[in-house]
Amino acid sequence: MVTFFVALAILVVGYFVYGSLVEKIFKPTDNPTPAISNPDGVDYVPIPAAKAFLIQLLNIAGLGPIFGAISGAMWGPSVYIWIVLGTLLAGAVHDFMAGMLSERNDGASISEVTGKYLGPVMHNVMRVFSVVLLVLVGVVFMVGPAGLLAKLTTPSTPWLDIKVWTIIILCYYFLATLLPIDKIIGKVYPFFGILLILMAFGIIIGTIKHSGERPMMEFTFKNLYPGNVDGTGVKPIWPLMFITVACGAISGFHATQSPIVSRCIKSEKEGRRIFYGAMVAEGIIALIWASAAVAFFWNKDGSGTGLSALKTIGGGNSSSVYDMCVALLGKVGGPIALLGVIVCPITSGDTAFRSARMTIFDWFKLDEKKIKVRLSAAIPLLLIGYGISFINYNVVWRYFSWSNQTLAMIVLWAAAVYLATNYENKNRCWIAAVPATFMSAVSITYLMYAPECLNFGAKGASGLTISYAVGVVAAVLFLAIFLLTAYRNPKASLERQNGIVIGRK
Numbered sequence: 001m002v003t004f005f006v007a008l009a010i011l012v013v014g015y016f017v018y019g020s021l022v023e024k025i026f027k028p029t030d031n032p033t034p035a036i037s038n039p040d041g042v043d044y045v046p047i048p049a050a051k052a053f054l055i056q057l058l059n060i061a062g063l064g065p066i067f068g069a070i071s072g073a074m075w076g077p078s079v080y081i082w083i084v085l086g087t088l089l090a091g092a093v094h095d096f097m098a099g100m101l102s103e104r105n106d107g108a109s110i111s112e113v114t115g116k117y118l119g120p121v122m123h124n125v126m127r128v129f130s131v132v133l134l135v136l137v138g139v140v141f142m143v144g145p146a147g148l149l150a151k152l153t154t155p156s157t158p159w160l161d162i163k164v165w166t167i168i169i170l171c172y173y174f175l176a177t178l179l180p181i182d183k184i185i186g187k188v189y190p191f192f193g194i195l196l197i198l199m200a201f202g203i204i205i206g207t208i209k210h211s212g213e214r215p216m217m218e219f220t221f222k223n224l225y226p227g228n229v230d231g232t233g234v235k236p237i238w239p240l241m242f243i244t245v246a247c248g249a250i251s252g253f254h255a256t257q258s259p260i261v262s263r264c265i266k267s268e269k270e271g272r273r274i275f276y277g278a279m280v281a282e283g284i285i286a287l288i289w290a291s292a293a294v295a296f297f298w299n300k301d302g303s304g305t306g307l308s309a310l311k312t313i314g315g316g317n318s319s320s321v322y323d324m325c326v327a328l329l330g331k332v333g334g335p336i337a338l339l340g341v342i343v344c345p346i347t348s349g350d351t352a353f354r355s356a357r358m359t360i361f362d363w364f365k366l367d368e369k370k371i372k373v374r375l376s377a378a379i380p381l382l383l384i385g386y387g388i389s390f391i392n393y394n395v396v397w398r399y400f401s402w403s404n405q406t407l408a409m410i411v412l413w414a415a416a417v418y419l420a421t422n423y424e425n426k427n428r429c430w431i432a433a434v435p436a437t438f439m440s441a442v443s444i445t446y447l448m449y450a451p452e453c454l455n456f457g458a459k460g461a462s463g464l465t466i467s468y469a470v471g472v473v474a475a476v477l478f479l480a481i482f483l484l485t486a487y488r489n490p491k492a493s494l495e496r497q498n499g500i501v502i503g504r505k
Contacts, residue, residue, distance in 0.1 A: 001211060003077060003219040004204075004291045007084050008284065014088035015280040019272050022093055025419070025428045026100060028268035034107040035264050037258065042180045042368050043159060043358065044107060047264040055185060056263075056278040057225060059257040060095070061196060062137070062348030063144045063316075064247020065286035066341055070316030072245035072323075073293035074307050076224030077217045081170060083290060085244075086249030087283030090435035092276045094250055094408055097432060099258035099275035100268065107263035109359040114414040117421075126209035127363050130256055132201040133407055134356035136252050136400045137389045140171050141349030144324030145342045147318040152335065169346060170386055176350035177357055178371070181264065185351065192343045199340030201283045206328030207292040216295045223355045226308035233450075237462060239445040239471065243401045244315075248286020248440065254279065254408025256355045257348075289316075296324050331484050356381050399452060406443045411480065412436035420486035429486060439477045445471030 035046040072079040101113045111130045115123025158277035176184050184285035207216060227234035245254070258275060265274060297310035297320075313320050321341050325333035357377045360366070366373050414437045420429035427480070448467035449457040456463035 001208070001216045001218075002215055003080060004287070007080050007287055007291075008018065008082050011087060011280055013282050013288065014084075015277060016115060017087050017090075019092065019276045019280070022034070022096055022431055023272040026096070026271075027423075028228060028271055029101070031268065033103055033267060034262070034263055036266060038106075040369055042374075043260070043264045045180065045182045045186070046266050047182070047261075049266070049270045050272065051186065051190050052261050052265055053274045053278055054111060054190045056099075056261045056274050057281050058193050058196065058347040059188050059260060059351045060247065060251065060254045060278060060345070060348065060349075061282045061285060061344055062141045062247065063255075063341075063345040064253070064348075065282050066289050066321060066344065067144065067316030068245045069248050069286040069290040070310070071319050072241055072316075073297070074225050074310055074315055075235075075241045075291045076307065077219045077291075077294060078221065078223065078237060079241060079294075080219055080289050081243065082242060083283055083286050084247055085248050086245075087280060087286075089357065090408075090412070090439065091248075091250035091254070091283065092279035093431055093435060094412055094415070095254045095258055095279040097418070098260075098276040098411055099254035099262045100271050101415065101418060102259040103262040103268060107259055109259050109355070109362040110411060111359055112362050113259075114410055117414045117417040118410070122410070126407075129143075129407060129410075131356050132361050133253065133400070134256055134352045134359065135385050135388065136403065137256075137352040138173065138356070138381075138385045139198045140351045141345040141352060142166055142173065142385065143389050144318065145166070145169060145349075148338060148342045150319055151322055151339065166386070166389055169349070171380045172346070173353050173385075174378060174382055177353045178374050179383070181260070182353075184466070185354075185368055189295040189347060192347055195340045196227060196285070196344050197281070198256045199337045200288045200335050202329055202333060203324070204288045206333070207288075207295050210328060211295070214298070215297045215440060216291055216296060216367050222374055224306055225313045226306050238468070239442045239449060242442045243405055243446050243450075245286065245290070246401055246404050246408075248282055248290075249410050250435070252404045252409070253348075253352070254497065255407060255411040256359070257351055260351055260355060279385050292324060293320070296327070302350070320384075344358055346350060352359060353378070353385065357423065372393070402443065402446055402450065402453065405439060405446070409439040409443050412439060413478070416482060417486055420482075426487060428482060433479065436482075437475050441471045441475035443471075444474040467492055 035044050039045055098110055102108055102110065105113055106117065109130065111123070111126035114126045122416050137191050143166060146162045147461055149165045150160065150162040194492045223234060223237050225234045242270060261274060293310060297307050299306065310320065322338060325337040329337050357374065360377050361368050410434050415432035416429045419432055420426045445467050449464060451457060456467045
């Protein structure tokens with residue numbers, strides 16, 4: 001239990017200390033934001049900072065900090081250090097830079113922002129990559145809550161199964177994607193945000209209350225992933241845990257969501273509270289669920305099999321969340337907490353499809369004020385998402401996980417380029433360049449190792465060694481390219497900060 005409270009304290013203190021440093025390096029200005037200078041009544045609508053924070057939190061905190069954190073718990077308490085350091089040094093920096101760079105470019109989608117700083121080739125790659133990722137996210141956050149709702153309703157109402165709930169959620173997504181941001185999202189998200197926070201604290205209180213029979217484990221670097229009796233079947237912490245736990249540590253999906261709020265903030269000086277702060281809040285949520293899962297599932301069957309019960313149930317999913325909520329909070333508290341878990345992903349899935357629509361609009365310079373034009377993008381996106389929902393959920397999640405972290409890597413490199421080329425002190429770039437290098441190693445190693453990618457993991461220890469080597473070499477190569485380009489010109493290209501507007505015409 002000591003480890004949990006220490007980790008929690010580091011996250012809170014880190015927000016004030018490291019968050020302030022990041023803000024100081026970026027230097028927020030008093031210039032009018034896009035919502036103030038050119039509102040449109042659809043996406044560019046001024047919103048109070050407190051409401052913007054809750055919207056941003058719900059945008060980013062989908063199933064990831066819950067399902068991902070529970071799955072990460074299969075490796076044991078080593079997941080805590082990734083959640084804490086990943087959140088403060090990588091994830092929150094990533095979210096802050098994505099939101100603020102979007103704001104300084106008229107609220108442009110992240111594909112347009114990264115294209116500006118990484119060049120035309122990456123510009124087009126990111127356009128396609130972002131839309132594909134967002135549709136996958138929308139599917140993940142559609143099927144997941146549909147499964148949870150089905151668990152609550154099918155015992156008494158059999159026809160309300162997962163297929164029916166998927167269609168119901170899809171209809172809501174249609175409205176949230178189409179209507180102005182202040183009509184649905186701006187009105188209901190603050191209440192859902194409070195529910196999400198209360199639900200997380202309910203889970204940790206329940207975990208502490210039951211610490212006698214389910215004690216919270218203290219930190220260890222040991223890999224506790226449940227394998228076979230002979231030691232085989234244990235999955236390596238690197239890179240698998242770093243991909244599995246994305247939301248709650250660092251997630252490229254967040255970069256696609258930040259522009260939604262960057263179009264609504266009233267001042268750049270609200271950026272740390274909204275973007276950096278929401279990511280720290282999500283890290284706290286992930287820490288709660290990971291520590292609760294380790295305590296709940298460790299030696300659950302009393303046979304000394306470690307976390308095998310969590311592995312058997314499939315890690316983070318509807319079943320594991322349902323079991324934890326009911327057991328820790330009882331018959332009344334369980335369903336209430338479960339509703340929070342349902343609301344959480346739905347309020348990320350709707351903005352995933354909305355962000356996909358915005359990305360397409362920025363790409364083709366379409367007019368978001370015309371509802372017929374919004375329909376022409378929203379309907380195909382949702383139909384494609386519904387079609388993908390029939391694919392095995394675990395397969396979709398694996399592809400989402402890798403593409404998610406790869407997007408985070410790209411956004412961090414774009415942020416590093418911006419900091420190196422828009423300020424006289426180029427060394428400011430290291431707050432983004434260091435986590436960008438780290439995430440490059442994670443993403444490339446996973447690309448080499450994972451079965452859904454190049455599958456070098458099938459070669460055993462030698463395949464893992466090759467994956468490590470390629471990942472590290474690739475990360476060093478990316479860093480070298482960055483240093484050669486960003487530091488080559490002794491005079492930073494300060495005019496980029498006031499360059500061509502890449503948002504609306």
